[in-house]
Amino acid sequence: MKPTDEVLAERRARVAERWELTDEVVVLRAGEPAGWSGTDQHHAFLPHPDVAYLTAVGSPGTTLAFDAAVGEWELFGPRFTPERLVWEQPPTPVGQPLDELEAWLGQRSERTVIELGAGATMPETLPPPAATDTPGGDAAKHADASAGAMVLRLSAAIALERITKDDAEIDDIRQAAEASTAGFDWVYANAAPGMTEREIQIGMEAQFYAAGAPRVAYDSIVASGPHGAYLHYVYAGDDPLRPATRTVEAGDLLLIDAGAQHGGYASDVTRTMVVGADPTDEQEFLWKLVLSAQQQTIDMCRPGKVWREVHLAAARILGAGLVELGLLRGDPAELVTQGAVALFFPHGLGHLLGLSVHDITSVPYSREPSDDPLLSRLGPNRLLEPGMVTTVEPGIYFIDALLGDAARREQFAEAVVWERVDELRGFGGIRIEDDVLVTDGDPEVLTAAIDKPIRIG
Numbered sequence: 001m002k003p004t005d006e007v008l009a010e011r012r013a014r015v016a017e018r019w020e021l022t023d024e025v026v027v028l029r030a031g032e033p034a035g036w037s038g039t040d041q042h043h044a045f046l047p048h049p050d051v052a053y054l055t056a057v058g059s060p061g062t063t064l065a066f067d068a069a070v071g072e073w074e075l076f077g078p079r080f081t082p083e084r085l086v087w088e089q090p091p092t093p094v095g096q097p098l099d100e101l102e103a104w105l106g107q108r109s110e111r112t113v114i115e116l117g118a119g120a121t122m123p124e125t126l127p128p129p130a131a132t133d134t135p136g137g138d139a140a141k142h143a144d145a146s147a148g149a150m151v152l153r154l155s156a157a158i159a160l161e162r163i164t165k166d167d168a169e170i171d172d173i174r175q176a177a178e179a180s181t182a183g184f185d186w187v188y189a190n191a192a193p194g195m196t197e198r199e200i201q202i203g204m205e206a207q208f209y210a211a212g213a214p215r216v217a218y219d220s221i222v223a224s225g226p227h228g229a230y231l232h233y234v235y236a237g238d239d240p241l242r243p244a245t246r247t248v249e250a251g252d253l254l255l256i257d258a259g260a261q262h263g264g265y266a267s268d269v270t271r272t273m274v275v276g277a278d279p280t281d282e283q284e285f286l287w288k289l290v291l292s293a294q295q296q297t298i299d300m301c302r303p304g305k306v307w308r309e310v311h312l313a314a315a316r317i318l319g320a321g322l323v324e325l326g327l328l329r330g331d332p333a334e335l336v337t338q339g340a341v342a343l344f345f346p347h348g349l350g351h352l353l354g355l356s357v358h359d360i361t362s363v364p365y366s367r368e369p370s371d372d373p374l375l376s377r378l379g380p381n382r383l384l385e386p387g388m389v390t391t392v393e394p395g396i397y398f399i400d401a402l403l404g405d406a407a408r409r410e411q412f413a414e415a416v417v418w419e420r421v422d423e424l425r426g427f428g429g430i431r432i433e434d435d436v437l438v439t440d441g442d443p444e445v446l447t448a449a450i451d452k453p454i455r456i457g
């Protein structure tokens, strides 16, 4: 649902409050389409998520400006010339014409202007604080550093607002999930041995679009048999000029990680099924293990839980199962600490979901702990809060690059029962993923309508 003007005003007011600026000018740009090198074509455009969040407008060039001296926001939108309107339909007119931004900034030329959104230069690491400046030091470098720190702080403030979703945002994620449901239902009814991964992808995505999704939230992963062991296996990932695809065989695992987008908001769903045959003992054991790890950790998605603990709980459950199946030996918690479980579960349990499928990743501090109170809550030790939407996606994979690596085989000679593991090389992977809304009460699975069959076709 498109946020009302009132909701947009509330979002902007909360951001401005976090910024605590006095007389600076902030400019947030949605960005421009990226060119395809060597041609006059462009890649599909999506606005910078901070601008989408604060404006609900997606046209290239859309710019939101803030004058901290008076506490006022000004929206600028592109207008096309008659010549351009011969070729392209007009963007929805919003705010003042973008051409007037320059004059608006000219009236504030004495003030510090901070570029955010697509115009921001985000520092990769925390710039040194000004206090460490030394006499005769490189003044210009420190000036850059402090500008970088400002960009980081202001971006982090928007990120903190985006971490918890308001009702309009949750509604869009629900609608994205509904379109995804149509696509997965099509797979359950139609996928069968003899079809290619590509045919299944096309049939599924057609249902996303038919259900109202303007686009997919990310490149769909439709991976059969051994391909399920590449975490991000996508069509044309090998060579976009002559993409290969694989025909699904009876008894294959089929791992589908796909999601529709709605209103700019993503859904992100993974299901793994055996196609056209009853599951083998190992397929059934590992599928139920992954599902159990998912169910138990979804139940942990409650306010006050530290995300890292939820991840480690999933890893221990998976580790215990791998011991039970005879692939690992030892204490599950120790196997997690040593890194033996990560040979089979080499990714995080989940990520925030929102305007981007991996939401709030543009702030570097979302990846590391920080002493800065504004940045610390973005870290991996983030506490879950009501309104957060996170994926929960445990998995077990038999990845040749890890399991065939001589150094790892030696390092884990004791922990891994290699003769048993080697029998399962080529197994592929199993991942089960849902989108979970943290609430004051029980966690709500926004993708609960998407069935989890162990066998289809």
Ligand SMILES: [Mn+2]
Residues within 6 Å of the ligand: 268, 351, 391, 393, 433
């Ligand atoms: Mn995901």
